[in-house]
Amino acid sequence: MQNFDFYNPVKVLYGPGRTNEIGIEAAKIGKIALVVTYSDAPYLDPLIQRVKGLLEAAGVQAILHKAATANPQLCQAKSGVQLCRDHQVDLVIGVGGGSAMDLSKVIAAGALFPHDDIRKMIKFSHSHSLDIPLEKALPTLMLPTLPATGSEMNPTAVITDEVTHEKSYVWAPQCLFPQTAIIDPELLTTLPRYQMACGGVDIVSHILESYVNGSGEGMDVIDGMQEGVMKAVLANIVKAIECPEDTATRGMLQWASDIAINGWVTSGTYSFTPMHQMGHVLSARYNATHGATLSAMMIAWFRYFDQKQGNERYVKAARQIFGCTTPLEASQWMEKKFSDYGIQISIKQFGVKKEEIRSLAEDVQRISFSADNVLPCLPPLNVDDIEEIFALSYELGQ
């Protein structure tokens, strides 16, 4: 195992109907809440009105910020920060999937950020990262409606600069952990099947990125936990897609999304996320759904590493997680399953043209490479390797 610090202070309330406690929980934190949710999600309107009523009944003023889109943008955060300042907001509540929750975190941090340009808190490049370090944020409360990012239980927020088309993140355990997360499986029944499928793949990707980058002695406990969670998620995605009313299964996947990325099953491994870094470029350029980009990347990565030196972890993953004998077979397994779920399996399906592949790789290089000009992972990859993986994905779209 690698050395690690483990810290996760999030208070979690799990169970059907526990949304009813949001007013009581919010009142413990603040008096004026900014409620951040999607700009265009009419199916969530009844929930938003319910949350507003519960907050006001508990004496918490609710100010709505219906601004989030898939791949939330800095401009949406800036308008939220302005609302916080105009109304002396002392609590930010995220209602929705990872996009709404991540946006709420950036707003919470932006409200106390000591600079007008909140872009300076986002890690858009290793070379000029964190011009002004993030030190404090307003407290947040999360009400997730989508099992995927586990944003309700981690200190990370992903955001896109709509001007430069760069998608990156801020990570700040010192101030971005939500104070409270209410996980209510009853909120998951309205989730459309495509989002449910993409969410399931995203959960697996968070653990798989860690698994294939694991190394060293003393990994049996971590490996076993990771394999167990990934296999359980993969075994239940179809049920979750086909049976929206099955709150036991959808709720279990919501909790799996938290376990995947709250530090429990990844402490002691490297925190590399190379497939995510490539997926972010696809989302930023083509507005591709996050989980779908991970579908395409996982399939291509396992093809790329099928015959490569240093692929022992990919061989182990193929055997232990997918029941296959080679990384290529595991790739084919994912290609068939993810396609059956209704998710894209190739970058060509996002609209990528062959002549754009090199510049995609160069975007990854510019945003996500380390100072020694490689994408951090085991083994490290250079820009030609990244181009080759994108090209492998492109070829799958025939």
Ligand SMILES: [Fe+2]
């Ligand atoms: Fe993800």
